[in-house]
Amino acid sequence: MRNPIAAMAAALTLALPALAGNPTGPAPAFTLASRSGQDVSLTQYKGQVVMINFWASWCGPCRQEMPLLESIYKKYNKMGFTMLGVNVEPDSNAANEWLKATPVSFPILYDRDSKVSKLYDVAGMPSTVIIDRSGKLRVLHRGYKPGDENEYLDSIRSLIRE
Numbered sequence: 130m131r132n133p134i135a136a137m138a139a140a141l142t143l144a145l146p147a148l149a150g151n152p153t154g155p156a157p158a159f160t161l162a163s164r165s166g167q168d169v170s171l172t173q174y175k176g177q178v179v180m181i182n183f184w185a186s187w188c189g190p191c192r193q194e195m196p197l198l199e200s201i202y203k204k205y206n207k208m209g210f211t212m213l214g215v216n217v218e219p220d221s222n223a224a225n226e227w228l229k230a231t232p233v234s235f236p237i238l239y240d241r242d243s244k245v246s247k248l249y250d251v252a253g254m255p256s257t258v259i260i261d262r263s264g265k266l267r268v269l270h271r272g273y274k275p276g277d278e279n280e281y282l283d284s285i286r287s288l289i290r291e
Contacts, residue, residue: 152168153266154265157171158172159214161240164225169213171213171260174211175263177262177289178261178285179210180212180257181215181249181258182255182256182257183217183246183251183255183257184215184255185254186216186226187218190274191255194255194273194277195214197278198235199281199284201214203234204236210285210289214233214237215239217240221241222238249269254258255272256275259284259288260263262289267284
């Protein structure tokens with residue numbers, strides 16, 4: 130190899146997207162106001178597999194993904210799994226209006242000042258993280274395209290079995 134530093138830099142550049150998708154370490158704790166009016170804390174779900182979906186009502190892929198997230202939640206929530214939808218808009222009125230037409234049964238939380246989004250390095254909508262039963266970050270998925278829900282399901286099933 131002529132330039133080993135260039136080769137290492139190229140290898141690292143190729144590896145970075147994979148590293149970003151596979152975070153490690155404890156999930157940052159947070160408490161947010163929920164749609165029901167009560168505060169919800171991540172710590173209350175310790176011992177469960179938790180999927181957090183950061184979304185906005187103006188986001189087309191978020192709108193497309195939401196009914197799929199609801200079906201995942203309904204199928205797995207009795208198996209030690211929960212879903213938290215975190216709306217990132219400063220004003221939650223648009224989200225609440227949209228949810229009237231597309232209702233979900235999982236908790237919707239409001240990150241109006243983006244503090245939690247920053248904790249989880251959310252760079253675009255939607256962004257999804259999956260946390261294992263011990264509270265460790267296991268998956269970070271950015272964006273949504275049809276078929277991505279299969280990756281979510283594979284991760285959820287695997288973590289439920291752990």
